[in-house]
Amino acid sequence: MNKKTIIRTFEKIALYMELLGENPFKIGAFRKAAGVLETDARSLSEMDDILELKGIGKGTGAVIIDLMEKGESDLLKELEEEVPKGLIPLLKVPGLGGKRIAKLRKALGIDSVESLRAACESNEVSKLPGFGKKTEENLLHEIELLGTRKGKLPVWQIQTIVASIEEELREIPEITRFSVAGSFRRAEEMSSDVDFIIVTEEPATVREKLLEVLPVEETVAGGDAKLSVLLDMTDLVDADFRFVTDAQFASALHHFTGSKDHNVKMRQLAKSKGMKISEYGVELEDGSVKTFDTEEAFFAFFDLPFIPPSLRKDGREIERAQEIAGLVKPEDIRGDFHMHTTWSDGGYSIREMVEACRAKGYSHMVITDHTHYLKVANGLTPERLREQIAEIRQLNEEFDDIEVFCGTEMDILPDGSLDFDDDLLQELDFVIASIHSNFNQSQEQIMERLHAALKNPYVTMIAHPTGRIVGQREGYNPDVPQLIEWAKKYDKILELNGSPHRFDLATDYLVMAQEAGVKIAINTDAHAIDQLDLMDIGVRYGQKAWLKKETVVNTWPLEQFIREIIRK
C-alpha cells in the first residue's frame, strides 16, 4: 500500500459521492483528506500518525485502515456497485453538477451520456421540475461539443493569447487599467482559461466593445460585473473579463489570481478575525468595506508580506510567509547566461544582444551559441568559435558597464562524447553542455551522456536538463535525482530554462536540487532580443520552487560570479 493509492481512493470516493448528489461538504472532506496526504512530504512508512492528521477523521481514517489491512476500501466498493460508470463523463458536461445528475438518474434513469442525449432529444428532460426547454437545449449542445473542446493549453500558447488580448484592451478608451489574473499570472505550466480584471466606469460599453473586437465564438455569460466568452484564437480558449471600479481593483486582482485554495485560506484567516474577504474588498466587523491601493496593502492588512502570485498554491504559502523575503525576485537578476546570436541560430548580432542586456541593467552576460554537431542551428566549428571569442573580447573593451563573457552551448553527442576538445573549452569562460539529439535512447545511455558532461572539468552548466517542451514533449527522461547528485558532486550548475516552452527543470526537481545544495541558473535561452524579457516569467516560475536568492547564480554580483563560476 502506498500513499498514492490512498489519495486516489479518496478522490474516487469523492467523485462517486458527487454523482450521487451528496452533501458538498462531505464530498469536500474526502477531497481535503486527499489534499492533506498529497501535501505531506513524508512517505506512508514515515507517517506513524496518519490517523491523527488534521483533516483525517473517523470516516476517512476507516478508509485508510481498510486499504492498509485489506488492500481495498469497502466504502469505495459499495459506491462503485451503486453508481454506474457511465455517469462519470457527465460531470464534464458544463452545466451539470452532482445534484442535477442525481435528479436525472432518479427521475429518468439516466446512466450515461448517450441516455442523456436520448432523453433530451425526446424532450423528457424539459418536463422535469427545475429543468426547462433552455436547459435541455444547452445540455444537448454541450453533449455535441463534448470531447471537441480543448483541455488545458500550455503556458507558451496562453502567453501569446494574453498578449493579443492585451493589445485590444489597450485600444478601448473606457478601460482605465487592467491586468491579467488567473493561472497565467501564477506562472502555471498549463491553463484552462485566461482571466482579466478591467477597471471601468462603463462596463456595458466595454462589454460590447470586447464582443466586437475579440474573435468570440460563443458568449457564455455576460452581465455588468463580468463577461465570459469562448474565443477562437488558433485554439479555442475560455476568457473571463471582470469589470470593477478603481478602488476594487487590488481585491479583484487578488481574488481572480487565486489559486482557489489560496483564496479559501485567506478568507478563513479573515473570518477568524471577524472580517470577510470578497473580490470587492474586506468587509470589517462594522459592515464597512475596506479597499486597497495595491495587493501589497491587502496582504499587509493581514500582517503578511506580499505573496507573489507564483506562490499562491495550496494555502501553505501563508504559513511560510516569513520565507518569502529570501526568495529570488526578478529585480535580483544581474545577468543572463544562455543566449544565441546570428553566429548560430539567433536573430541578432552579438552587439545587439549586448546593447539589449545593457538596457536591462545587467552587469554581465554570456554569449552561448550552438556547436557544429547541431548543423540545423548553424553550430560553430572550433575555428568559428575562436573567431567569435576574439570578436567578443574586442567588443567587451568598448563597454565599462557590462562584462561580456565567452561561452558556448555545446552538444553532448549521442555516443557520450562532447562536441569540442578540452583545449578549446579552456579558452572559454562559461561552458554549457546540453542534449539536442537521440532523445529516445535508454535512460542508461542518456545518463552516461550527462555524466560525461558533468565529469568534464571545463563544463559549467547543464542546460534544459530534461529536454521537455511544456504540454507537448516529455524530453529524454533522465534520472533527475541522480543528475542532481552528480551536479552536487562535480559542482556544476543546473539550469532553469526560463522559456515558457521549457520551464526546465520543473518545479519539483528544482525543489530537490536546491535541497541538495545545487546551484541553479535561470536563463532565457534567447534567440532574439525580445526573448531576453522571458527572464521575468522564468524567475516567477522559479519562485514556485521557493528558490532562494543565493541559490540562483544570476543574482550574484559580478565579482562573486567571476570568483566562483568563471573558469580561468
Next chain:
DNA sequence: GCCGTTTTCGGCCCGACTGTTTTCAGTCG
C-alpha cells in the same frame, strides 16, 4: 465528513450568472 481557547452542533469562502422560478437552486470559478 471534519472541526472546536466563544463550540460535540452548526457551521464549512464568496459572489455572478442562468434558467427556472415568482424568490431561488444549481453551477462555476
